[in-house]
Amino acid sequence: MPEHTFCTxxxxxxxxxALALHDSIRAHGDAALHILVSSFREDEPEMPExxxxxxxxxxxxxxxxxxxxxKYYDSDSDAFRWSMKPEFIMYLIEKKGxxxxxFTDPDTYYFSSYSFLFDxxxxxxxxxxxxxxxxxxxxxxxxxxxxxxxxFFNGGFIGVSEKGTDAMMWLSGVCAYExxxxxxxxxxxxxxxxxxxxxxxxxxxxxxxxxxxxAIWNIHECPRSISDGNVLICGEFPVVFVHxxxxxxxxxxxxxxPLLQGYLLKYIKNLDERDFPVKKLLLAGxxxxxxxxxxxxxxxxxxxxxxxxxRDIQHLLNGKDIAxxxxxxxxxxxxxxxxxxxxxxxxxxxxxxxxxxxxxxSAVTTQEFLSEKQNEVGVVICGKYQDVNPELIDGLNVxxxxxxxxx
Numbered sequence: 104m105p106e107h108t109f110c111t112x113x114x115x116x117x118x119x120x121a122l123a124l125h126d127s128i129r130a131h132g133d134a135a136l137h138i139l140v141s142s143f144r145e146d147e148p149e150m151p152e153x154x155x156x157x158x159x160x161x162x163x164x165x166x167x168x169x170x171x172x173x174k175y176y177d178s179d180s181d182a183f184r185w186s187m188k189p190e191f192i193m194y195l196i197e198k199k200g201x202x203x204x205x206f207t208d209p210d211t212y213y214f215s216s217y218s219f220l221f222d223x224x225x226x227x228x229x230x231x232x233x234x235x236x237x238x239x240x241x242x243x244x245x246x247x248x249x250x251x252x253x254x255f256f257n258g259g260f261i262g263v264s265e266k267g268t269d270a271m272m273w274l275s276g277v278c279a280y281e282x283x284x285x286x287x288x289x290x291x292x293x294x295x296x297x298x299x300x301x302x303x304x305x306x307x308x309x310x311x312x313x314x315x316x317x318a319i320w321n322i323h324e325c326p327r328s329i330s331d332g333n334v335l336i337c338g339e340f341p342v343v344f345v346h347x348x349x350x351x352x353x354x355x356x357x358x359x360x361p362l363l364q365g366y367l368l369k370y371i372k373n374l375d376e377r378d379f380p381v382k383k384l385l386l387a388g389x390x391x392x393x394x395x396x397x398x399x400x401x402x403x404x405x406x407x408x409x410x411x412x413x414r415d416i417q418h419l420l421n422g423k424d425i426a427x428x429x430x431x432x433x434x435x436x437x438x439x440x441x442x443x444x445x446x447x448x449x450x451x452x453x454x455x456x457x458x459x460x461x462x463x464x465s466a467v468t469t470q471e472f473l474s475e476k477q478n479e480v481g482v483v484i485c486g487k488y489q490d491v492n493p494e495l496i497d498g499l500n501v502x503x504x505x506x507x508x509x510x
Contacts, residue, residue: 105153107134107221108201111209112184115143118148119379120209122392126373127344139191141184147354148347155335164479165198166190170279179282180335184360186260186278189271192263196275201265205230208259209267212370219308220262220343227308229270230262230298235313235321242323248307248440249320252286257316258294259346262308270304317363318347319354319396327362334479336361360421365500412417424450428495430466432455433486438462441484450480453495473498 109128113121120139135153144158159176160167175183183208184373188206205217224228227466234257236250237243263271278293289295301307309317313325315335325336334342345351345366354360357369383474425448427437434452438461442450452466460466467476469492477483483503485491496503 105133106137107132107205107218108137108195109134109205109207110137110139110195111207112139112141112187112191114180114184117209117379119377120374122151122377123370123373123379124207124209124211125151126377127299128217131213132218137191137195139187140179142186144180156253157194159380162187162190162194166193167275167279171275174279175282182278182292186275186282187469188261189278189294191260191348193268193271193275194262195326196265196268203262203264205282206261206263207344208346208348210347211259211344211431212347212348212373214312214342214369215231217343218298219312220315223308223310224262224264227262228264228267228304229300230260230305230308230310231256231300231312232260232316233257235324237323239240239323246320246323248388253291254295254298256294256297258292258297258344259348260310261297261470262310267304270300270307273301273303307345312340312343313337314343317342318351319360319403320350322354322360327360329362331477334366343368355425357367364481364502368499368502424448426451426453426472426476426477426480426483427483428453428483428491430454430461435461438464451476453483455492469495477501 109124109129111121111124116197118138120213121136121138128134135155137155137157139159139162140158143160147156148475150156150491159168159172163172168187170184171183171190175186192206193203200328203221205220220230234250234253237246237252238245274293274296277296281290283291284291301309313321317325327336328338330338331487336342345363347370347451351360351363352367355363358381425441425445427434427435427441427449430452434454438449438452449464451472452461452464453465453469453472456470457466477498477500481503482500483495483499485503485505
């Protein structure tokens with residue numbers, strides 16, 4: 104039996120996203136993922152080892168599940184999933200016998216060890232992660248106000264031990280009463296109710312590791328920086344998991360949260376490998392910035408941003424050094440086009456055949472770039488019709504941009 108237990112809730116069409124989440128937690132520990140599919144059991148798909156599916160009909164006999172089903176299932180599918188969160192946690196603890204459970208939203212993705220969160224449940228009944236939105240109206244008045252309308256804690260993560268089911272029963276009951284957005288009455292779906300848990304129940308722990316639940320909403324209180332090639336939050340916390348909500352994805356594409364671009368790239372690759380419709384997700388997230396997403400040489404997971412012009416990605420490139428793939432005709436066109444808008448920012452050419460500098464710019468091999476140089480640049484660019492070494496794409500930790508109009 105796996106050492107750790109995670110759970111999440113999805114609609115059937117978002118199962119591939121949950122499987123990408125599972126890939127991330129398995130990469131950093133011995134864990135199983137239990138998925139509640141918000142539909143009734145029909146033809147159950149085959150799942151990888153470590154993934155267990157539950158369905159609405161499995162939970163209906165227990166707790167407030169029936170009330171929640173009657174109130175929300177046919178009228179508000181979002182409210183149904185949010186309200187079933189505490190019910191699913193209780194089901195796994197009380198009916199399946201797990202001692203500790205971490206609920207995490209399906210659009211979260213883990214990048215380093217999370218075992219300390221389970222260790223915290225040895226001394227806490229419930230764990231909550233703050234949004235860490237701005238506590239200063241001078242930094243961001245909008246985020247400051249959201250603390251008091253949307254809640255201090257993020258509903259995308261809850262940790263519960265076997266001693267915390269009474270808190271989940273209360274949460275389930277108030278969600279069954281009302282799960283809606285109504286700031287005038289102090290309501291924000293299930294999330295605003297979390298503010299009451301540390302007041303009502305002993306042993307509610309606040310996760311103060313600021314590498315947890317990293318997202319656009321905490322950029323003011325949790326600044327990102329790079330140390331020895333690694334992203335740190337507040338100068339000390341490694342990234343444990345990122346919450347790739349729609350707003351977070353938008354912020355990364357706009358360049359508001361540039362140090363998360365490499366994390367988003369890894370996430371996108373995994374989603375594509377799991378057959379999640381990445382193009383739809385990114386088009387929504389980038390608000391039309393990305394014209395389309397394609398695969399490199401027909402291989403799965405080799406995603407490239409194909410943009411109309413370099414001007415479409417100025418927000419990504421301002422102030423960043425650039426590497427250009429290839430020193431042939433397309434590469435030279437990329438260089439001429441790029442230096443027009445970003446003079447002095449091209450740092451390297453990447454070419455396994457030509458090693459002579461061009462216009463004073465060094466040329467390096469793919470291997471040299473990946474092992475020694477990529478942390479010095481913010482993006483790699485190539486022309487639309489260039490054949491790119493898959494080894495380069497596979498090893499990149501920075502965005503790779505294909506320019507559609509560079510022929």
